[in-house]
Amino acid sequence: QGYSKKKSRKHQRYMERRALLEQKGLLGPRRRLGSQDPVAGPEAHSTLTKVDGTTAPRCGKVPKPKRVVSPSLSPSASPDSIARHHSVLLSQGNGSSKGVRTSSPLLRPGKYVAIDCEMVGTGPQGRLSELARCSVVNYEGDVIYDKYVHPELPIVDYRTRWSGITKQHMKNAIPFKAAQAEILKILKDKIVVGHAIHNDFQALKYFHPKDRTRDTSRIPVLNQRAGLPSKASVSLKSLAMHLLKKKIQVGCKGHSSVEDARTAMELYRLVEVQWETELARSLPPRPPSPIIDPTTDSNQYMDDQYWPTDLMASSL
Numbered sequence: 001q002g003y004s005k006k007k008s009r010k011h012q013r014y015m016e017r018r019a020l021l022e023q024k025g026l027l028g029p030r031r032r033l034g035s036q037d038p039v040a041g042p043e044a045h046s047t048l049t050k051v052d053g054t055t056a057p058r059c060g061k062v063p064k065p066k067r068v069v070s071p072s073l074s075p076s077a078s079p080d081s082i083a084r085h086h087s088v089l090l091s092q093g094n095g096s097s098k099g100v101r102t103s104s105p106l107l108r109p110g111k112y113v114a115i116d117c118e119m120v121g122t123g124p125q126g127r128l129s130e131l132a133r134c135s136v137v138n139y140e141g142d143v144i145y146d147k148y149v150h151p152e153l154p155i156v157d158y159r160t161r162w163s164g165i166t167k168q169h170m171k172n173a174i175p176f177k178a179a180q181a182e183i184l185k186i187l188k189d190k191i192v193v194g195h196a197i198h199n200d201f202q203a204l205k206y207f208h209p210k211d212r213t214r215d216t217s218r219i220p221v222l223n224q225r226a227g228l229p230s231k232a233s234v235s236l237k238s239l240a241m242h243l244l245k246k247k248i249q250v251g252c253k254g255h256s257s258v259e260d261a262r263t264a265m266e267l268y269r270l271v272e273v274q275w276e277t278e279l280a281r282s283l284p285p286r287p288p289s290p291i292i293d294p295t296t297d298s299n300q301y302m303d304d305q306y307w308p309t310d311l312m313a314s315s316l
Helices: 002-023 042-048 079-090 097-107 167-172 176-187 197-204 220-225 236-244 257-270 272-282 298-302 309-315
Strands: 112-122 128-138 143-150 155-157 191-194 213-215
Touching (some): 112 176, 112 257, 128 167, 176 197, 191 197, 220 236, 220 257, 236 257, 257 272
Antiparallel strands (some): 112 155, 128 143
16 A cells, blocks of 8 residues: 555656646657557556657546537537538538438537427407417427416416416416526527427517528428428428327327427428528528738737827837
8 A cells, every 4th residue: 555655646746747848848748559558567657757759658637639520610600600511511421311410419519499389368359379388499309498488468268279278387387578588598599490480489579580490381391201282381280290100289188389399390300401401502602701810919019100109209
């Protein structure tokens, strides 16, 4: 045990010295050599003391290499530039859907969500639709928001047959303004998927950017896959049956906003590559980025020409 403690202290001192030398630029970064077994025993310390950077020590933390997503798209790319990049992805490899989807999580971590809202009737004869429940799921279909919302006006018609909302649900519902603030915070800077999504935005009293909206009720690609007229207005239930082979919105207890949001996201992912490619072609070209001279820096403003004349006179 005494030898082990002595060895550990010795190694710590070595690591501190090595870090100091690396900071001063006197020692190159460490690297691994192939799949060679780690050096053990006293020989390990002798190899670690080399300063030519050719050894491969197995102790201490090895700096992780930076992951490069794409030469033309940074990990913090804006959502509208993601759609453009799909065409670039298609030109790489065989252009298959599988090839593009494997890179999708790297391109848009948390950039895509799907939303669905359930409404109740307020106002004269309950003809005014107001938000009573909102569900938001991520790209994988996991629920990230699902709350009942108390409308601003008194409820006249719960529309339980379609909305699934009952008087019991309103006991723990949150006010509309609070729900609106929470939901819009989630939707900010996201690409939002939904079916007839304009109704959901209307219930939220919100307008989402058109280039960041994916409405599965208005995409000919889905209708064509389902063998339906490309310009026909097809329900979410019908598309789910034709393309996903699953039944939704069944029974007399009303719709589930979580189920509908997940279904919309599944439909989007089914035609994601083709849809995004067509959108990328239809988007106007981006203006070129300004060319920055790497030799130009803030030091140039120390030149006399950038100093005010009154300061120049006082310095003289």
